Amino acid sequence: MADSSDPPLVLVHRRPSLDYFDELLSRNFRVLNLHDSSDPLPIFLSRHASSVRAFVNVGRLEIDAELLSHLPSLQLLVCTSVGTDHVDLAECMRRGVAVTNAGDAFSEDVADCAVGLLISVLRRIPAGDRFVRSGNWAKSGNFQLGTKVSGKRVGIVGLGSIGSLIAKRLEAFGCIISYNSRSQKQSIPYQYSPDILSLAANNDVLVLCCALTDQTRHIVNREVMESLGKNGVIINVGRGGLIDEKEMVKCLVEGVIGGAGLDVFENEPKVPEELFGLDNVVLSPHAAVATPGSLNNVTQVALANLKAFFSNQPLISPVRLD
Numbered sequence: 001m002a003d004s005s006d007p008p009l010v011l012v013h014r015r016p017s018l019d020y021f022d023e024l025l026s027r028n029f030r031v032l033n034l035h036d037s038s039d040p041l042p043i044f045l046s047r048h049a050s051s052v053r054a055f056v057n058v059g060r061l062e063i064d065a066e067l068l069s070h071l072p073s074l075q076l077l078v079c080t081s082v083g084t085d086h087v088d089l090a091e092c093m094r095r096g097v098a099v100t101n102a103g104d105a106f107s108e109d110v111a112d113c114a115v116g117l118l119i120s121v122l123r124r125i126p127a128g129d130r131f132v133r134s135g136n137w138a139k140s141g142n143f144q145l146g147t148k149v150s151g152k153r154v155g156i157v158g159l160g161s162i163g164s165l166i167a168k169r170l171e172a173f174g175c176i177i178s179y180n181s182r183s184q185k186q187s188i189p190y191q192y193s194p195d196i197l198s199l200a201a202n203n204d205v206l207v208l209c210c211a212l213t214d215q216t217r218h219i220v221n222r223e224v225m226e227s228l229g230k231n232g233v234i235i236n237v238g239r240g241g242l243i244d245e246k247e248m249v250k251c252l253v254e255g256v257i258g259g260a261g262l263d264v265f266e267n268e269p270k271v272p273e274e275l276f277g278l279d280n281v282v283l284s285p286h287a288a289v290a291t292p293g294s295l296n297n298v299t300q301v302a303l304a305n306l307k308a309f310f311s312n313q314p315l316i317s318p319v320r321l322d
Contacts, residue, residue, distance in 0.1 A: 006030060008310050011049050011071075014058035021058055024299055029054075029306065045070035054078065054309060056302055063087040068095060076309045080298045082106060082162075083239055084319055085212040093321035100305040103317030104161045105297035106289040111165035113288035114207055114237045117261025118154075118170075120282045121233050122147040127279040144279075147231075147258075150174045155203035157196060157219070158210025158238065159185055166207055178203060181210070196220065200227040205235065212239035222247040222256075231258040237288045240265040249274045252281060263288045 013034040014021050025031050032052065037044045045067070049055075054076040057063060063077060068091055077092060077099045084101055092099050120126055123146040131143050150173045156163045159179040167177045167190060178191040180199045185192070193199035196219055200206055206228060210216055220234065220243040228234070234257065236243060245266040251257045252275070259280035265271050268286055275281050289298075304316045 008054065009052055010306060011052040011055040012058065013056070013061050018058055018295075021056075021299060021302075024303060025056070025306070028303065041067070042070050054306055056080070056306070058302075060086045063092075065091045068092070068097070076100070076305070076315075078302050078305050079319075080302055083211050085239060085241070089319070089321050098309070098315060099319040099321065100302075100315050100317045101319050102298045103301050105301045106294045107161040107165055109291045109294045110162045110209070110237050110288040111169055113263060113284070114162075114166050114209065114235055114261075115169045117235050117237070117263065117282055117284065118205060118207070118233065119149055121235070121259045121261045121280065122149050122152075124279065126282050130279075151176070152205055153178070153203040154205045154207060155179065155193065155199040156190075157181075157199065157206060157208045157242075159188070159190070160209070162209045162237070163207070166209065196224055197227055200224045200232070203228070204231065205233045208234070208236040208238040208242045210238055210242065212241045217241050218244040220244065220248070222251065225251045225257050228257055230255055233257070233259045233261070235261045237263045240268060245272065252278055 007029045009032055010025060010029040011032045011034055012022065012025065016035065022031050022033065032048060034044065039047070049071060051073050052071060053073055055071065055074055056078040058080045060081060063086060065088055068074065068088070074095070074097050077087065077097055079087065079099065079101045082102045084099060087099060089099065124144065128143060131137055137143065153176045154170050156167055156177065156179040159167070159181045163179065170177060178193055178199060180193045180196050193202065206220065208220065218241065222244065225248065234243065234248070248260065249272045252260060261282040263284040264286050271283060275283060301317055308315050
């Protein structure tokens with residue numbers, strides 16, 4: 001049995017490659033590694049984690065009522081993602097478990113990626129790369145024209161930390177920004193659209209960076225894509241479920257919309273094969289957050305939340321549970 005003077009015990013679930021997480025946390029806490037066990041999850045939790053008060057979920061392990069039932073002493077769930085659609089927030093609230101997320105740790109890198117995807121789609125950069133590598137430039141010399149980025153009308157869905165940084169970056173291109181969010185932001189110079197359908201109708205590009213909830217699932221449906229139009233482009237750095245993916249594939253193949261830049265998908269890592277042959281689509285393996293800087297940032301946020309919790313201080317990046 002641990003002495004009362006021992007550092008607090010923290011349960012950690014992570015990918016094997018992220019062992020530096022353990023190294024940092026172990027300087028301040030005793031780390032119990034869920035990912036190292038060969039036991040079935042319920043057995044491991046019942047044997048080793050029933051007294052754990054804090055759980056760090058590095059990744060997207062589903063935190064549902066059944067898992068929480070094996071952690072009767074849990075008081076804090078630290079998530080290292082911004083989105084919490086993999087967490088049963090209602091059950092956490094019922095059990096009195098506080099939840100934190102990554103806060104702003106990823107915001108700059110995700111914003112950079114969103115702009116990179118937009119430029120890549122409009123200017124056909126990946127298609128041009130394939131054109132050169134295949135030898136077709138030397139054979140024919142003709143490559144389909146790209147589209148101007150500057151001056152585009154861009155509608156941002158979700159003007160939080162990430163959305164605001166995307167807007168700031170695109171302003172430098174002379175883009176005209178408007179947005180849709182849960183509510184209109186005060187002191188924001190961009191035009192507010194009360195619904196996504198009108199946002200799509202009045203823009204050349206839709207950038208999705210809002211949270212995935214019951215209200216936002218498939219917020220981009222066929223009607224929205226038809227409203228965006230045949231030259232319209234969708235950029236998604238939020239969650240795959242924000243788009244009706246089957247309808248999006250049809251719209252891209254049929255020319256209902258002009259292109260897409262996608263970092264996220266509905267059934268990752270599965271990606272619709274129809275997208276692979278489309279030169280007006282740029283695909284990324286949910287890597288918008290994947291830079292050393294972002295990973296270091298989120299590690300520091302997780303550590304700060306743990307320290308705040310165990311010292312009875314306000315949490316750094318709490319998630320609203322109501």
